[in-house]
Amino acid sequence: MNLGIDLGTSRVTIYQPGRGVLLDEPAVIAVDAKSDKLVACGNEAVTMLGRTPDSIRAVKPLKKGVIAEYALTEQMLWYFLRRVCSNRIAKPCVAVSIAEKITEVERRSFIEAVYAAGARKVTLVPQTVAAAIGAGLDVSRPCGQMVINIGGGTTDVSVLSLKGVAVSDSARIAGDAVDEAIARYIRAQYGLIIGELTAEELKIKVGGAMPREEALTAVAKGRDSITGLPREVVVTSDEISEAMAETVAQMTAIFHRVLEVTPPEMAGDILRNGLCVTGGMAQMYGLTAYMTRLTGLPCFVPENPALCAAIGAGTALQYSSSFSEIYDLNSFSYRLSGNVTN
Numbered sequence: 001m002n003l004g005i006d007l008g009t010s011r012v013t014i015y016q017p018g019r020g021v022l023l024d025e026p027a028v029i030a031v032d033a034k035s036d037k038l039v040a041c042g043n044e045a046v047t048m049l050g051r052t053p054d055s056i057r058a059v060k061p062l063k064k065g066v067i068a069e070y071a072l073t074e075q076m077l078w079y080f081l082r083r084v085c086s087n088r089i090a091k092p093c094v095a096v097s098i099a100e101k102i103t104e105v106e107r108r109s110f111i112e113a114v115y116a117a118g119a120r121k122v123t124l125v126p127q128t129v130a131a132a133i134g135a136g137l138d139v140s141r142p143c144g145q146m147v148i149n150i151g152g153g154t155t156d157v158s159v160l161s162l163k164g165v166a167v168s169d170s171a172r173i174a175g176d177a178v179d180e181a182i183a184r185y186i187r188a189q190y191g192l193i194i195g196e197l198t199a200e201e202l203k204i205k206v207g208g209a210m211p212r213e214e215a216l217t218a219v220a221k222g223r224d225s226i227t228g229l230p231r232e233v234v235v236t237s238d239e240i241s242e243a244m245a246e247t248v249a250q251m252t253a254i255f256h257r258v259l260e261v262t263p264p265e266m267a268g269d270i271l272r273n274g275l276c277v278t279g280g281m282a283q284m285y286g287l288t289a290y291m292t293r294l295t296g297l298p299c300f301v302p303e304n305p306a307l308c309a310a311i312g313a314g315t316a317l318q319y320s321s322s323f324s325e326i327y328d329l330n331s332f333s334y335r336l337s338g339n340v341t342n
């Protein structure tokens with residue numbers, strides 16, 4: 001059994017070639033605070049965030065694209081793998097999409113966690129390569145294709161050609177940073193402290209990289225920073241767009257940096273092909289229009305942009321022997337043209 005996994009900061013997506021997406025749930029785990037025994041995972045655990053008694057810890061074990069709490073990541077993945085492989089005896093071979101710029105220690109911790117969660121073989125695939133394959137781009141051609149994956153924790157940008165990464169960069173600033181900017185604004189402007197789920201909801205419902213054509217309003221509920229009492233305020237879409245503008249600009253500045261160092265032939269290809277935007281944040285209102293305004297380049301979002309990395313990782317696993325950029329598992333070293341399908 002081959003599986004592609006996007007073990008993300010916000011969500012875990014598991015894809016099996018030939019069968020489709022088997023699981024797509026929030027990357028959240030709730031455990032007993034004393035014994036670390038599993039209480040809930042994924043959809044069941046996400047509503048517990050910020051609402052737990054002292055006896056329960058509900059956390060997102062990955063932060064900014066890397067493993068922040070190793071034991072909890074392993075436990076969460078073990079639970080998810082057991083759900084999708086419940087009636088199988090053989091352990092699965094797994095390809096995991098990871099952020100572009102992570103340290104050797106962070107990479108090793110991914111490999112160890114996935115093995116410990118029950119995988120037979122683990123391959124790490126750069127997130128933009130996985131996303132490009134999942135988006136259906138033909139990465140084998142001698143033609144520069146730019147892919148930008150914006151998730152919860154990281155923004156990864158690569159120019160791909162001939163199955164390899166020609167230029168890439170990554171920043172640990174993405175959806176979560178936008179949520180934090182919104183929460184900071186609501187606190188500064190209204191003296192109201194809101195939780196991360198509320199901030200994310202405001203971002204999705206009324207936020208945007210560009211002002212909305214039709215102004216919207218939303219209710220933000222939280223705790224007054226002075227009186228400590230529950231309170232709510234009504235916010236407008238213009239306010240939320242303004243609150244997130246600086247973070248969105250930082251997030252998108254990274255692909256400017258990549259464009260600046262892209263060899264001229266490939267820059268010409270990008271001008272013709274446009275930018276492929278994937279990851280959950282690709283669905284943000286006005287993002288592609290904003291990026292086009294910034295660069296003058298056409299942008300497109302594939303169908304189900306948040307699922308592309310998992311789909312592409314699973315697909316890459318099948319054809320991994322022909323990929324020039326695969327990270328090796330047992331030796332933890334970066335190797336060229338590895339064959340991991342056996």
Ligand SMILES: Nc1ncnc2c1ncn2[C@@H]1O[C@H](COP(=O)(O)OP(=O)(O)OP(=O)(O)O)[C@@H](O)[C@H]1O
Pocket residue numbers: 006007008009010011012027064065066150151152153154155174175176200203204278279280281282283284285306
């Ligand atoms: N419709 C939407 N509008 C704006 N943002 C959205 C929308 N849908 C999802 N998001 C955001 O996308 C982000 C999650 O994207 P994704 O699932 O690609 O992240 P991830 O793979 O878990 O994270 P990473 O790859 O950074 O580790 C979250 O910040 C979420 O709020």
Ligand SMILES: [Mg+2]
Pocket residue numbers: 006007008009127151152279309
């Ligand atoms: Mg991701």
